[in-house]
Amino acid sequence: MENIPGTNILDEVTQGDYKFGFYTDIENDTAPRGLTEDTIRFISAKKEEPEWMLASRLKAFRHWLTLKEPEWAHVHYPAINYQNIIYYAAPKKKEYASLDEIDPELLETFNKLGISLDEQKKLTGVAVDAVIDSVSVKTTFQDTLGKHGVIFCSFSEAVRNHPELIQKYMGSVVPYTDNYFAALNSAVFSDGSFCFIPKGVRCPLELSTYFRINAANTGQFERTLIVAEDSSYVSYMEGCTAPMRDENQLHAAIVEIVAMDDAEVKYSTVQNWYPGDKNGLGGVYNFVTKRGLCKGRNSKISWTQVETGSAITWKYPSCVLMGDNSVGEFYSVAVTNHYQQADTGTKMIHIGKNTRSTIISKGISAGKSNNSYRGLVKILPAAANSRNFSQCDSLLLGDRCGAHTFPYIQARNETSIVEHEATTSKISEDQLFYCKQRGIDTEKAIGLIVNGYAKEVLNKLPMEFAVEAQKLLAITLEGSVG
Amino acid sequence: MLLNIKNLHVAINGKEIIKGLNLGVNKGEVHAIMGPNGTGKSTLAAAITGREGYEITQGEIWFKGKNIIGMPAEERANEGIFLSFQYPVEIPGVSMTNFMRTALNAQREYQGLPSVPAGEFLKLMEEKKNLVEIHAKLTNRSVNEGFSGGEKKKNEIFQMAMLQPSLAILDETDSGLDIDALKVVAKGVNELRSDDNAFIVITHYQRLLDFIVPDFVHVLFDGKIVKTGGKNLALELEEKGYEWIKEQYLATSEL
Numbered sequence: 001m002e003n004i005p006g007t008n009i010l011d012e013v014t015q016g017d018y019k020f021g022f023y024t025d026i027e028n029d030t031a032p033r034g035l036t037e038d039t040i041r042f043i044s045a046k047k048e049e050p051e052w053m054l055a056s057r058l059k060a061f062r063h064w065l066t067l068k069e070p071e072w073a074h075v076h077y078p079a080i081n082y083q084n085i086i087y088y089a090a091p092k093k094k095e096y097a098s099l100d101e102i103d104p105e106l107l108e109t110f111n112k113l114g115i116s117l118d119e120q121k122k123l124t125g126v127a128v129d130a131v132i133d134s135v136s137v138k139t140t141f142q143d144t145l146g147k148h149g150v151i152f153c154s155f156s157e158a159v160r161n162h163p164e165l166i167q168k169y170m171g172s173v174v175p176y177t178d179n180y181f182a183a184l185n186s187a188v189f190s191d192g193s194f195c196f197i198p199k200g201v202r203c204p205l206e207l208s209t210y211f212r213i214n215a216a217n218t219g220q221f222e223r224t225l226i227v228a229e230d231s232s233y234v235s236y237m238e239g240c241t242a243p244m245r246d247e248n249q250l251h252a253a254i255v256e257i258v259a260m261d262d263a264e265v266k267y268s269t270v271q272n273w274y275p276g277d278k279n280g281l282g283g284v285y286n287f288v289t290k291r292g293l294c295k296g297r298n299s300k301i302s303w304t305q306v307e308t309g310s311a312i313t314w315k316y317p318s319c320v321l322m323g324d325n326s327v328g329e330f331y332s333v334a335v336t337n338h339y340q341q342a343d344t345g346t347k348m349i350h351i352g353k354n355t356r357s358t359i360i361s362k363g364i365s366a367g368k369s370n371n372s373y374r375g376l377v378k379i380l381p382a383a384a385n386s387r388n389f390s391q392c393d394s395l396l397l398g399d400r401c402g403a404h405t406f407p408y409i410q411a412r413n414e415t416s417i418v419e420h421e422a423t424t425s426k427i428s429e430d431q432l433f434y435c436k437q438r439g440i441d442t443e444k445a446i447g448l449i450v451n452g453y454a455k456e457v458l459n460k461l462p463m464e465f466a467v468e469a470q471k472l473l474a475i476t477l478e479g480s481v482g
Numbered sequence: 483m484l485l486n487i488k489n490l491h492v493a494i495n496g497k498e499i500i501k502g503l504n505l506g507v508n509k510g511e512v513h514a515i516m517g518p519n520g521t522g523k524s525t526l527a528a529a530i531t532g533r534e535g536y537e538i539t540q541g542e543i544w545f546k547g548k549n550i551i552g553m554p555a556e557e558r559a560n561e562g563i564f565l566s567f568q569y570p571v572e573i574p575g576v577s578m579t580n581f582m583r584t585a586l587n588a589q590r591e592y593q594g595l596p597s598v599p600a601g602e603f604l605k606l607m608e609e610k611k612n613l614v615e616i617h618a619k620l621t622n623r624s625v626n627e628g629f630s631g632g633e634k635k636k637n638e639i640f641q642m643a644m645l646q647p648s649l650a651i652l653d654e655t656d657s658g659l660d661i662d663a664l665k666v667v668a669k670g671v672n673e674l675r676s677d678d679n680a681f682i683v684i685t686h687y688q689r690l691l692d693f694i695v696p697d698f699v700h701v702l703f704d705g706k707i708v709k710t711g712g713k714n715l716a717l718e719l720e721e722k723g724y725e726w727i728k729e730q731y732l733a734t735s736e737l
């Protein structure tokens with residue numbers, strides 16, 4: 001049966017609730033509003049940083065002052081007043097030797113998010129670093145990991161305890177000169193996670209960091225650095241949420257990954273920052289630079305992301321395939337509803353010989369949202385026999401949302417092969433009715449259809465994340481049809 | 483009476499398609515509905531199953547003692563109405579197993595029962611697959627994706643067997659099937675057939691009715707049931723076509 005005009009049930013857009021919109025009332029230590037060299041000195045002093053770290057921040061700040069905010073992304077938002085943001089907010093007490101010392105409110109926050117910081121209770125074998133606003137409050141399983149020589153700690157701790165590693169690797173993949181938001185982050189970054197997997201070690205636990213913006217008017221500028229030495233392996237997961245607020249909040253993070261010879265890093269994200277309400281009020285601006293360097297031969301970095309949150313997403317997890325035979329992968333599901341805007345994709349830079357990359361991007365747009373895929377596949381002259389395969393699919397729910405694909409291909413080696421496929425489809429009334437006729441209600445039907453569509457990507461997520469992501473997809477689109 | 487349709491009028495986009503239809507179906511009965519293309523057979527099925535866009539302008543549909551007009555489609559399904567689609571759709575990436583489990587659990591939730599345990603569910607799947615002779619690979623694939631026409635129809639019958647409806651409407655399930663597939667479909671229906679449920683079999687051809695023997699045959703024409711008879715009416719229609727029915731109908735309506 002054809003679509004029946006005037007009765008398009010995909011037409012009606014109502015509210016799907018954001019589950020993580022609560023705010024925790026905890027005592028905060030905050031920097032004064034605005035951004036000057038003094039702000040940076042304040043942050044650095046709070047963190048009791050060595051002189052070299054402060055110098056590096058100031059260098060980045062001075063560079064940032066010379067830059068202009070990028071405008072090429074397919075997103076629209078009012079100008080950000082960088083002087084109106086608080087660049088540092090931390091629960092009063094900074095680090096906790098034991099769980100008992102943590103503010104019960106804070107513990108409750110993580111419980112509500114479904115994140116257990118209690119190692120005794122944790123049976124799933126996931127080590128967690130929990131970052132709230134500008135500081136890491138707790139990293140679990142450090143002892144277990146330590147026995148294997150794995151370092152997993154907050155970035156601040158790493159600056160103090162492993163300065164040689166930080167100095168060697170920080171900025172080696174994403175230099176402060178990389179882009180506007182990277183420069184900003186390099187100047188004001190607060191906390192984040194550091195992982196180091198020594199040679200030959202297969203990390204015995206999944207590592208994961210949960211980021212939570214809590215305080216009002218506060219930007220979140222975290223930094224993650226993962227270093228995988230020769231023949232090591234790690235799977236790392238990142239999750240994030242924020243309270244519901246009417247004003248927009250800025251999140252500008254940097255993630256750097258380095259993989260040496262035969263090393264493999266799997267990086268999974270479920271991004272669920274507050275997306276704003278159904279009228280487009282509030283929500284997080286998510287401007288993130290994520291890049292992995294396959295430095296060694298036969299190294300592999302794969303990015304898997306499920307993007308359901310944020311008012312605006314500007315994010316291109318990328319791989320620089322330097323080592324011969326290295327492999328880069330990007331699997332993405334990006335969902336936008338209501339007035340959300342996402343401009344996301346990846347860059348695969350082939351430098352070494354026989355390098356391979358795979359890009360699978362699944363965009364899902366509902367409501368009045370805009371969802372763009374932007375990807376660059378660049379094959380340098382030395383990258384003989386390199387290969388890329390890209391597949392970019394868009395799924396539309398209703399007819400007031402947009403899906404756009406911007407694939408850029410620069411192939412400068414004749415022996416390389418680059419393939420690109422793209423499709424756009426809609427959830428049809430027929431599919432919905434078919435499900436309903438089998439007793440499945442509209443919301444469940446959409447969840448089912450969307451999860452089916454995104455299956456290829458969801459399958460790449462670690463088990464415990466995949467289940468969460470499936471639920472999240474369904475929740476995000478809850479109420480996206482009448 | 484399981485299903486009782488009284489003076490039903492259905493319009494699509496303001497155009498009346500069903501124009502005062504009456505039909506009563508008791509438990510244990512099989513009703514065949516025949517009629518030329520475009521007379522409103524699928525529209526009737528859509529109205530009974532609650533598809534949106536099919537406006538009930540007049541009349542009542544009673545099912546198990548409830549007037550179901552205005553009841554959402556999924557609720558009608560969970561009340562026990564099943565439609566074997568004339569054109570089953572594909573749902574990429576959703577495995578038949580997942581789809582069926584979701585459907586069965588929705589039904590159980592509606593009935594206030596707990597979800598079906600995984601082991602029990604898989605056993606049921608195996609049993610019903612055999613019943614309709616669906617090849618094992620079918621259940622591991624995505625819903626209807628890459629299925630042949632015949633496989634899609636068998637899949638409908640498989641789903642019917644899984645969900646055990648009290649009223650199953652088969653909308654041209656026989657169209658485009660070869661004789662072997664037809665027998666499989668008929669076997670599926672006959673095995674399910676009991677004193678507790680009923681079938682409405684929409685078909686063009688008498689052929690299917692050799693295997694699924696109806697208690698009543700109705701001829702639908704111009705949005706109304708214009709003639710009702712026993713199984714011999716189907717034979718007569720096969721032989722003489724619909725012209726004589728049309729003529730009879732037009733002659734009486736001119737009076």
Ligand SMILES: Nc1ncnc2c1ncn2[C@@H]1O[C@H](COP(=O)(O)OP(=O)(O)O)[C@@H](O)[C@H]1O
Pocket residue numbers: 001002003004494495499517518519520521522523524525526
């Ligand atoms: N979705 C629709 N939009 C507009 N007209 C429709 C639609 N579906 C059916 N019709 C019209 O309703 C009439 C009956 O169609 P249908 O119920 O499919 O007939 P049958 O199943 O008996 O072949 C036809 O004239 C057809 O064109």
Ligand SMILES: [Mg+2]
Pocket residue numbers: 523524525568653654
């Ligand atoms: Mg029809």
